[in-house]
Every structure is written in C-alpha cells, then in structure tokens.
Amino acid sequence: MSALTDLGVAAIRDGVKGGDFSAREVAEAFNAAIEAARTLNAFVVETPEYALAAADAADADRAAGALKPLSGVPLGIKDLFCTKGVQTIAGSKILQGYEPVYDSTVSANLLAAGAGMLGKLNMDEFAMGSSNETSAFGPALSPWRRNDGGNVALTPGGSSGGSASAVAARLAPGVTGTDTGGSIRQPAAFTGITGIKPTYGRCSRYGIVAFASSLDQAGPMARDVRDCAILLEAMAGFDPKDSTSLKLDVPKWEANLSNNIKGVRVGIPKEYRIKDVPRDIDTMWDEGIAWLRDAGAQIVQVSLPHTKYALPAYYIIAPAEASSNLARYDGVRYGLRVQPDGGNLGDMYEATRAAGFGAEVKRRIMIGTYVLSAGFYDAYFNQAQKVRALIARDFDNVWSECDLLLTPTAPSAAFGLGEKSADPIAMYLNDVFAVPASLAGLPAISVPAGLDGQGLPLGLQIIGRALDEQGVLNAALAFEERAGFTARAEPWW
Amino acid sequence: MLAAPSMSVDAAAVRHIAKLARIAVSDEEVAALAPELSNILGWIEQLGEVDVAGVEPMTAVIANTLRLREDVVTEGDRQADILANAPVAEHGFFAVPKVIE
Numbered sequence: 001m002s003a004l005t006d007l008g009v010a011a012i013r014d015g016v017k018g019g020d021f022s023a024r025e026v027a028e029a030f031n032a033a034i035e036a037a038r039t040l041n042a043f044v045v046e047t048p049e050y051a052l053a054a055a056d057a058a059d060a061d062r063a064a065g066a067l068k069p070l071s072g073v074p075l076g077i078k079d080l081f082c083t084k085g086v087q088t089i090a091g092s093k094i095l096q097g098y099e100p101v102y103d104s105t106v107s108a109n110l111l112a113a114g115a116g117m118l119g120k121l122n123m124d125e126f127a128m129g130s131s132n133e134t135s136a137f138g139p140a141l142s143p144w145r146r147n148d149g150g151n152v153a154l155t156p157g158g159s160s161g162g163s164a165s166a167v168a169a170r171l172a173p174g175v176t177g178t179d180t181g182g183s184i185r186q187p188a189a190f191t192g193i194t195g196i197k198p199t200y201g202r203c204s205r206y207g208i209v210a211f212a213s214s215l216d217q218a219g220p221m222a223r224d225v226r227d228c229a230i231l232l233e234a235m236a237g238f239d240p241k242d243s244t245s246l247k248l249d250v251p252k253w254e255a256n257l258s259n260n261i262k263g264v265r266v267g268i269p270k271e272y273r274i275k276d277v278p279r280d281i282d283t284m285w286d287e288g289i290a291w292l293r294d295a296g297a298q299i300v301q302v303s304l305p306h307t308k309y310a311l312p313a314y315y316i317i318a319p320a321e322a323s324s325n326l327a328r329y330d331g332v333r334y335g336l337r338v339q340p341d342g343g344n345l346g347d348m349y350e351a352t353r354a355a356g357f358g359a360e361v362k363r364r365i366m367i368g369t370y371v372l373s374a375g376f377y378d379a380y381f382n383q384a385q386k387v388r389a390l391i392a393r394d395f396d397n398v399w400s401e402c403d404l405l406l407t408p409t410a411p412s413a414a415f416g417l418g419e420k421s422a423d424p425i426a427m428y429l430n431d432v433f434a435v436p437a438s439l440a441g442l443p444a445i446s447v448p449a450g451l452d453g454q455g456l457p458l459g460l461q462i463i464g465r466a467l468d469e470q471g472v473l474n475a476a477l478a479f480e481e482r483a484g485f486t487a488r489a490e491p492w493w
Numbered sequence: 494m495l496a497a498p499s500m501s502v503d504a505a506a507v508r509h510i511a512k513l514a515r516i517a518v519s520d521e522e523v524a525a526l527a528p529e530l531s532n533i534l535g536w537i538e539q540l541g542e543v544d545v546a547g548v549e550p551m552t553a554v555i556a557n558t559l560r561l562r563e564d565v566v567t568e569g570d571r572q573a574d575i576l577a578n579a580p581v582a583e584h585g586f587f588a589v590p591k592v593i594e
Contacts, residue, residue, distance in 0.1 A: 101574040200554045214554055243559060312537045323514065330515070332587050337580035345592050346515070354517035362516055366526065367533060369514040370502075380537070385550030387543050392551060424529065425536055441554035466555055 004029040005170045009073050009227035012173055016058060016072030023058035023072030023116075027051040030074050030118055034171045039493040042156075042165040044079055044137045045087050045120040054116025061114065068114030070234055076166045076175035079120040080127055081107045081218075082207040086117075090209040091125040091135040091159075094356025095335040104207025105239045106176060106218045113234040118172055122162030125358045126326065127183055127211045130430040132161025133421055134360040142191055142414055143169035143489035147455030151492075154414045154456070157187030157430075163221050164191040168489055174222035174231050178208060180215045181314050182410075182434025185446035188221055189409035189459025192448045192487060194476070195221035196228045199466050200441030201246035203232075204239030212321035213244075215314075215438050225447065225476045229253040232469065248467070256470055259478040262296030266475065267402030271307035272433055277411045280452035285408050288449055288460045291482035292406060292475065300402050304394040309387050310436040315428060316371050316384035317439070322361075323368025329356060363424065392440040395463075404475050405463040407433050409446040413456035433461060443469045447476045448485040457487065501531040 004026050007015065016023050031048040051074045058071035082088050082100035089095035103111070111117065122140040124132055132140045132155060142156040142165055156165040160177035164187035167175055177184040179197035188195030196219050203218040210216065220231030233253050239245040268289060273282065293299050331337035331352035338351040357365065371380035398405070411432055420427045437444040443466070446459040462479070464472035502510075507526045511518040518526065572585055581588040 098578050101571075101577055201557060240560070240562065244554075244557060246555065246557065247560075306543065309540055309543055312540050315533065315537055316540070327515075331580060332589055334578035335580070339590060343590065345590050347517075348590055349515040350517035353515055357516065362514075363526070363529060363533075365514050365516065366507075366510045366530060370506075370510050370530070370534070371537075373510070373513060379541075382550050383540050383543075383545065385552075386545035386548040387540055389548050389551040390543065390545065392554075424533060439554075 005033045007173060008223040009174045009230050012073050013070060013230070016062060017067055023055035024052065026072055027055035027074050027116055030172060034118060037169055037171055037493050040141045040143060040165050040169055041138055042122055042140045042162040042169065042171060043076065043119040044122045044162065047086060047117050047119045051116040051118045054111070054114070058114055070110065070230070071114035073114070073173060074116040074118045075110060076118050076121045076163060076172040077107050078160055078163050078176050078178060079123050080178050080209045081176060082209070083107055083117065083120065086120065088120065088209070089136070090127070091123045091137060092356065092358070092361070093136045093336060094329045094353070098334050100207070102207060105204035105241060106208065106235045109237065110176070110231070110234050115234070121160070121166055121175060124159035124161065125361050126209065126322070127159035127178055127180055128322070128360050128364055129158045130182070130186060130427050131155040131415070131417070131420065132158040133417060134358050136358065139417055140165045143491070143493065144191060144414060144456055145489070145492065152416045155190065155417055157190035157414065159183040160187045160221060164188060164193060167191070167193045167221055167223060169493065174220055174227050176218060176235070177221045178216060178218050179438065180211050181318060181438045182431035184219045184221055185434050185444060185459070185461060186410045186430055188446040190414040190457065192457030192485065193221055194224055194228050194445065194447050194480070195219060196232060196445040196469070196472065197438070197443065198232060198236060198469055199246070199443045201244050202236045202469070204237070204242040204245050206239055206241040210325040212318040213325060214321060215318060225445070225473055225480050226254065226257060228445070229257055229473050251470060253470055253473055257477055258474050259295065259481055261292070261475050261478045264297045264404060264471070264475060265300055265402040266292050266297045267300050267302035267398055267405045269302050269304045269307065269398070269405055269407060271304050272407040274411070274432070277408070278413070278452070280413070281408050281411065281458060284449045284458045285406070285460060288406055288479060291479055294482060295478035297475070302398050302401050302405070304398060304436065306387065306390045306394050307436055310391050310439055311428060311432050313384040313387040313391065314435045314439060315367070316380050317388060319364040319368035320372050320381050321368070323365045323372065326361070326365055329353060360424070388439050391436055395440045395442060399465055403465070404471055407461045407463065409433060409459040409461040413452045413454060413458055437463045442466055443472050445472050445476045447479050447483070449483050450485060451487055502527055502534060
C-alpha cells in the first residue's frame with residue numbers, strides 16, 4: 001500500500017500543489033486502501049470513480065494554475081449527508097434505496113472546494129447511538145485492539161463510527177461527521193483522531209438527515225488540528241436554506257492557527273470529575289492540564305453547577321425533536337413501504353415504521369412522543385428546556401473566569417461490541433462530558449492525549465465560547481504539540 | 494446512580510405511545526418496552542429536582558433573528574425529482590392505499 005495514505009489533508013493539498021505527486025495517485029491509493037479494509041465496515045458505499053474524477057479535475061486545475069483550497073484531497077462523507085445520485089440512508093432500513101436528487105450544503109461546499117468523495121461512511125441509525133451498533137449495515141469496527149493479545153472487536157464510537165474508523169485506519173485523510181450530543185467527539189476520542197463540533201449555526205444543516213434540529217451540527221474529523229481547521233473552513237458558511245444558519249463570514253481558521261496561548265485562562269470544571277470513571281481518564285486529564293500550563297495557559301478551577309442534569313435534559317429534548325423529525329418516514333415519499341394485505345393507510349404507516357426503524361430509534365421516538373404528549377409536555381419537555389437554559393447560563397457565567405474549558409471527552413476508552421447494548425442508559429452515559437456543550441451550542445474539539453493501560457487512545461475535550469473556534473483550535477494545537485500522539489492502530493484488517 | 498422509576502409505564506401506556514408514534518408493536522415488544530421506557534423515564538425524572546423558578550425555556554441556542562425570504566417562487570417544475578424516490582407514484586402523484594371507502 002502506498003505511503004500516500006499516511007498523509008493528512010494539509011500534506012496532500014500541499015503535495016499536489018507542489019507537484020510531489022498527482023491527485024490521481026492520491027485517490028488511487030485511498031481507493032485501494034478502502035477496498036482492502038472492507039472488514040472494518042467503515043464505508044457503506046464506495047465511490048472510487050467520484051474520487052478519481054475529482055482528482056483528475058484537480059490535476060487539470062493544477063496544470064491550468066487554478067487550484068482550489070481542497071484540490072486533490074479525497075474525503076469520506078458520513079451517510080447522514082445527502083449526496084446527489086449516491087445512496088444516502090442514514091444507517092436506516094426505512095430509507096433503503098434512497099438516492100437524493102440534491103447535495104447537502106456542507107458536502108457540496110467541500111466538493112466545490114476541490115475535494116473528492118471516496119464514499120459514504122457507516123453510522124448509527126439516524127445518528128442515534130454511541131457505538132455504531134444501531135446501524136442497519138451492522139457496526140463499523142475500530143482498527144484499534146487492546147494490547148492484551150486478544151482480538152476483541154472494539155467499537156469506534158458513534159454515531160460517526162465509520163468516519164472515525166476510516167481516518168484512524170488511514171482510509172481517508174479527513175471525513176465529515178455530525179454531532180448532536182457527542183457524535184463527532186466521542187468517536188474521535190475512541191480512535192485517536194481529532195474532531196471538532198463548531199458553534200451551532202456555523203455549518204448549514206440543509207441536506208443533513210435531521211435527528212434533533214436544535215442540536216445537530218456538522219464538523220470535520222481528521223488526523224490533527226490543522227487538518228480540522230482546513231476542512232471546517234470549507235464546510236462552514238451562511239446558507240439561506242437553513243433558518244438557523246449564522247450570517248457570518250467564515251474566519252481564516254487555518255491562517256490564524258497559533259500555538260501561542262500565553263495568558264489564556266483555561267477552566268477545569270469540578271463537576272466533570274465524576275465517580276466510576278477509570279483512573280486513566282483522570283490521569284490523562286491531569287497531564288493535559290500540565291501541558292496547557294506548560295504552554296503558558298493560566299489554569300483556573302471553575303464550576304458548572306448544572307452539569308449533572310445535562311444528560312437527562314438531552315434525553316428529553318433530543319428524542320422529542322427526533323420523534324417530530326422522523327414523522328416524515330411514512331412510506332409515502334421515499335424509502336421503505338410495507339403494505340399489509342387489506343390494510344388501510346394507517347396500517348401502512350404503522351407497518352412501515354415497525355419494519356423500517358431499529359430498536360434504539362423506536363425507543364427514542366417513543367420517549368419523544370411520550371414527553372411531548374398531552375399532560376406530560378410541561379413536566380418533561382418544558383422542564384428540560386428550562387434546565388437547558390440553566391446549563392447555557394452556567395457556561396455564560398464561567399466565561400467571566402476563563403476563556404476555554406478542558407475536560408475529558410468520554411468517560412471510558414473504546415469498549416467491546418455488545419458490552420453496553422443491553423443497557424440503554426449505560427450507553428447514553430458515553431456522552432456525559434460531550435452533551436453540555438451541545439445543549440449550549442458551543443464549539444468543542446476532541447484531541448488525542450495518549451494511550452490508556454490497555455493501549456487504547458484517550459482524548460480530551462476543549463470547549464470554547466460561542467464563535468470562538470479559533471481559540472479552541474489554537475489551544476488544541478498547543479495541546480497536540482505537547483501530547484505528541486503518534487500511536488496508530490497496527491493493521492490487522 | 495439510577496433513581497428508582499417513580500413513573501412506571503405499563504403495557505397499556507406503551508400501546509398508547511406506539512399508536513401516537515404510528516409504530517406497530519407486537520406483544521413481545523410491548524413487554525420489553527414497558528420496563529425499558531420506565532427505566533429511562535425514571536432516570537430522566539431527576540430533572541424535577543432542579544429549581545427553575547423564573548427561568549424561561551430555551552428557544553434559541555445561539556441568538557439569531559429569524560429571516561424572512563422574499564415571497565416569490567424560487568424553484569418549481571421539479572415533479573420528477575420530487576417523485577423520484579416515491580415507493581409508488583401514479584399520474585404524477587404520490588400514491589397511497591385507499592383512504593375513503
């Protein structure tokens with residue numbers, strides 16, 4: 001396999017520009033790596049011809065002196081993004097056969113910037129899950145294994161599990177993910193890669209299959225901080241087709257990337273030290289604190305008092321929005337239709353949804369339906385939205401004491417497939433550190449910190465003020481330089 | 494850390510919710526869902542202990558004004574696109590089972 005697959009986004013872009021190799025060589029190398037790694041189940045649709053066509057266009061653009069920001073860079077696209085003429089089913093049987101007649105704004109932005117599409121990436125059904133196990137395609141596997149000599153199949157995390165697996169296994173230099181309550185950050189942490197969820201409203205939601213609209217945000221996942229900055233710059237931007245899109249210019253995140261964080265105040269929220277978290281996580285957190293202090297940051301202890309209520313609030317709000325968004329899957333306009341013999345329209349709806357949705361999606365639709373139903377709306381949904389306001393207020397208050405927050409990304413390293421699928425709440429707890437920033441719409445990144453005692457990656461999270469992706473990226477860069485994380489999964493697939 | 498569910502969802506409630514959600518459920522599924530949903534709702538109920546006096550429910554994550562677009566036709570004539578993914582389409586319409594006898 002060519003060493004070209006060892007290159008990240010910036011290295012490929014610069015190498016194509018400098019004539020070190022052609023975009024076609026790069027696309028061929030990644031296409032071959034994907035074909036050889038089908039065991040990982042990271043890609044659910046492969047589009048090698050799309051990657052090659054974009055590469056040829058990039059090589060022609062170079063010859064004409066008209067390179068674009070991502071010319072020559074092939075990317076994987078999460079199956080939640082609509083891609084014109086290429087199957088997009090969001091990991092769900094109910095969308096089987098769906099081929100969008102349009103592109104999502106984010107994926108279109110990437111293609112317009114010169115990137116190529118390698119294929120569509122596996123994910124939890126409708127992004128509901130933290131292990132990729134709810135996918136109709138079956139789980140994506142992590143390329144990582146524990147150092148105990150065993151070969152237990154580990155989750156790459158979720159919901160952007162295929163995305164994480166693909167980057168960690170060097171099947172793509174960068175990918176798109178989406179994050180509703182940790183779906184970029186937790187899988188990034190589990191697989192030793194970097195992923196950022198920008199401020200809510202930075203990336204258009206148009207053409208992203210909706211899960212919980214007040215939380216859903218697209219973001220990049222890649223090998224390092226710079227690559228994430230490059231990709232986010234191409235993905236973000238105002239879009240009149242999304243009513244929550246922010247009408248702001250996209251900052252020059254890459255050009256302004258700086259490891260100088262002298263005097264930046266980094267808050268350490270005490271509520272994120274929770275019981276029953278493996279000691280390795282706390283040790284890694286302490287090490288991360290030391291690295292940022294070494295980089296010149298001022299470390300301050302802070303409090304976010306409503307943190308423990310974030311997860312239960314999320315599990316009212318997200319299912320409520322999902323139950324509403326997923327009402328559209330009725331067997332009429334797209335995807336699966338199941339028509340019982342002699343049944344009427346209502347029977348068709350019920351049979352279609354029973355056959356098309358998996359167990360976790362049904363569970364969440366039913367929770368959402370329940371908390372929005374007559375008599376329960378105030379006690380559950382309204383209460384959750386008030387608690388959400390308090391969680392956002394906690395962050396507003398803490399920004400008078402600090403500029404960024406440093407926390408663990410997830411409460412454990414990657415776990416084995418099947419280990420948590422019997423207990424929904426144990427699975428939900430994966431996102432205990434990720435969900436507060438989602439509820440408040442804040443930018444947050446997960447950066448690899450090191451390996452735990454089992455030889456598995458751990459990540460730490462940096463959360464910033466709304467719209468301060470630059471501050472988040474800069475601190476992440478200073479962190480990354482000190483963490484010196486170079487470990488990678490040994491190929492076995 | 495899980496609070497005992499104070500609000501339990503019984504089989505009848507599961508069937509009611511499933512009906513509202515338009516999802517057909519078998520007896521086995523009802524039996525499995527009742528304790529699962531009870532457990533999740535029991536865990537969620539800890540939100541009740543938060544003092545929310547005087548707090549307005551969040552309605553916008555990031556302060557933003559809702560834009561209005563010009564009241565003009567911006568696209569149309571896309572019948573084929575719109576029907577392209579329909580399980581059944583007839584005469585340029587989505588087709589469904591008979592609704593009125």
